[in-house]
Amino acid sequence: MRAMTLNDVDAVLGIELAVQVYPWTRGNFIDALSHGYVCRVDEDGGETRGYAVLMPVLDEAELLNIGVAAGQQRKGLGRAMLHEMLDVAREKNMRRVFLEVRSSNAAALALYRSTGFGEIGVRRGYYQNASGSEDAVTMACELPSPLTPLPQVGEGN
Numbered sequence: 001m002r003a004m005t006l007n008d009v010d011a012v013l014g015i016e017l018a019v020q021v022y023p024w025t026r027g028n029f030i031d032a033l034s035h036g037y038v039c040r041v042d043e044d045g046g047e048t049r050g051y052a053v054l055m056p057v058l059d060e061a062e063l064l065n066i067g068v069a070a071g072q073q074r075k076g077l078g079r080a081m082l083h084e085m086l087d088v089a090r091e092k093n094m095r096r097v098f099l100e101v102r103s104s105n106a107a108a109l110a111l112y113r114s115t116g117f118g119e120i121g122v123r124r125g126y127y128q129n130a131s132g133s134e135d136a137v138t139m140a141c142e143l144p145s146p147l148t149p150l151p152q153v154g155e156g157n
């Protein structure tokens with residue numbers, strides 16, 4: 001992965017619009033870049049395949065967004081990007097990473113659970129959906145010190 005720039009926003013937004021139920025806008029990505037959040041893209045041969053956005057706050061961080069292009073899903077890219085964002089957080093001496101996910105998002109929930117995130121709460125009716133609203137599941141991953149290797153793919157699943 002490499003740092004996202006303003007030049008990446010078109011490609012990232014194209015993926016976002018295709019894969020997210022309620023996608024971020026162009027302005028959301030530009031705001032994330034201008035606030036100095038950790039914004040990364042995964043690129044292969046000039047093709048943008050995925051992206052992730054992490055918001056650091058003191059010694060904690062929130063994973064605000066992660067997406068993989070529809071044609072690239074289920075190949076391990078989401079897990080690899082998530083591991084990289086956790087590595088970045090550890091390098092910045094953060095103690096934990098939070099995120100919120102729709103309770104209906106089985107793919108993301110499975111990814112997070114198998115990458116060391118645990119559920120710490122539920123916000124009832126937090127997200128809009130076609131039938132009105134749905135719950136947000138709040139999850140957290142406690143980070144080991146920067147010198148301790150993260151569990152590898154498949155461990156502890």
Ligand SMILES: CC(C)(COP(=O)(O)OP(=O)(O)OC[C@H]1O[C@@H](n2cnc3c(N)ncnc32)[C@H](O)[C@@H]1OP(=O)(O)O)[C@@H](O)C(=O)NCCC(=O)NCCS
Pocket residue numbers: 019020065066067068069072073074075076077078079080100101102105106107108110111112114
């Ligand atoms: C969630 C997302 C990022 C996962 O990316 P991915 O590259 O497809 O995921 P990976 O191939 O790394 O899979 C990692 C794990 O996630 C889970 N997973 C991924 N896709 C899944 C699916 N369609 N159904 C069930 N579990 C799934 C599995 O546990 C998988 O591990 P396994 O392959 O060993 O079974 C991707 O599906 C996506 O972009 N979704 C739309 C955007 C989104 O929902 N973002 C998260 C918002 S909180």
